[in-house]
Amino acid sequence: MITGESPGGSVFLDASTLRTLLPPSSLVPHFLSLLPSHSPAVRCPARQSFPVDPASSSSLLLMPSWSCLPSLPYIGVKIVTSFPHNSVLGLPGISASYVLFSSSTGAALAAIDGTELTLLRTSAVSALAARFLAREDARVLVMVGAGALAPYLIRAHRSVRPSIERVIIWNRTSSKSRDLARRMREEEEKEGGNVIFDYAEELEDVLGIGDLVSCATSSEVPIVKGVRLKPGAHLDLVGSFSPAMRECDDEALVRGTVFVDFEAAVVEAGELVGAVDRGAISRQDVAGTLVDLAGGVKVGRRTPEEITVFKSVGTAVVDLLAAQLAYDSYVRGKHPS
Incomplete structure (x- = not known):
């Protein structure tokens, strides 16, 4: 399992890339293997919600988590916007992005489509x-x-x-x-x-x-x-x-x-x-x-x-584990050892 930083710096993993990297045949066994041992070591503060426009009930939500385990040296933050009235505009009411950092150096590693990540991990x-x-x-x-x-x-x-x-x-x-x-x-x-x-x-x-x-x-x-x-x-x-x-x-x-x-x-x-x-x-x-x-x-x-x-x-535990697998798989594919 690769848990290092990509030689190419921070990467962007879009929805189609995530579907390739995280099929159920890979993600389900990953959760089965790591959830029991890694869940206790992942810190997950309470979700923070901030009203953006109280009149329209729009809000910004932040969901951080991190681990300092050698096998999971990552910090992850899911950033979600909720705009319920987007339906009248024909736009999605929920949008999300996930940002992955190294918990060893603090370096930004990946920006990930948070909506797709949530669908796959859920x-x-x-x-x-x-x-x-x-x-x-x-x-x-x-x-x-x-x-x-x-x-x-x-x-x-x-x-x-x-x-x-x-x-x-x-x-x-x-x-x-x-x-x-x-x-x-x-x-x-x-x-x-x-x-x-x-x-x-x-x-x-x-x-x-x-x-x-x-x-x-x-x-x-x-x-x-x-x-x-x-x-x-x-x-x-x-x-x-x-x-x-x-x-x-x-x-x-x-x-x-x-x-x-x-x-x-x-x-x-x-x-x-x-x-x-x-x-x-x-x-x-x-x-x-x-x-x-x-x-x-x-x-x-x-x-x-x-x-x-x-x-x-x-x-946020499963968000972090899914992001880990996506990032490690991407780096392994781009920079095989």
Whole structure:
């Protein structure tokens, strides 16, 4: 593993370069290998948010992290702007950049497309959890949501569960799910695969056949009803990141064995915060974290009929590890030893 500075100085890694450097087949094993040993050594101060224009709710967010380990000598800062009213202009509401420095010399090493980095690392985190929690013979993936993250989640889950034969996409706006299914079908045909891509008009019609149900929405009301989940299903919750957001009801958490990416999810994710407040579950009902699973501290799926739930909210640790792999891989490719 290369952990030095590029002889060519600071580099820029755009979205297309990142997709080449960080496919799920590389990023998921990277997280599996390094999360247990490196997470305790990465410092992650609380995210800082600054109002840019209170009248329009626009804001600037800073998410720093760093490590002085010889195997991870980096400082990383994700810089995010949130401009909710950009939708009327036809522009993205969220933009992000990631800057990587050496924690040995302080030198700037790379500027990285932060939006793409987030999509890749978020989907890889879900896939790593599914490696431990989804049935090995999972055949049907139900994708709830058809936004920017959806195709990344589909590809990442398929990388750890190649048994998936059918993907069904649902979105509140059915035209979006239909369009994504078409794009994924075309991608599959180009790659010579035979996975079937469908879309559903009604989520309740397909939820019960999902061996793996992945959710990436901004919903503030429960979309996934726990009573609909089949025995042996794995529910992957990605969308909510604040107490006001909620993708599933309490019944899904009560029926399932719940894991989270990091402890912060217990106080940030609306599904968990609300369920604890209502007394449906307690904090002690959360079985463990992704680090526990990757490190072998906790056992994932225990029986074929068990329902499992994974809730992620994201952390600067996985940003830093993903940026490390991207930068090291880029330097290795440009300057092979």
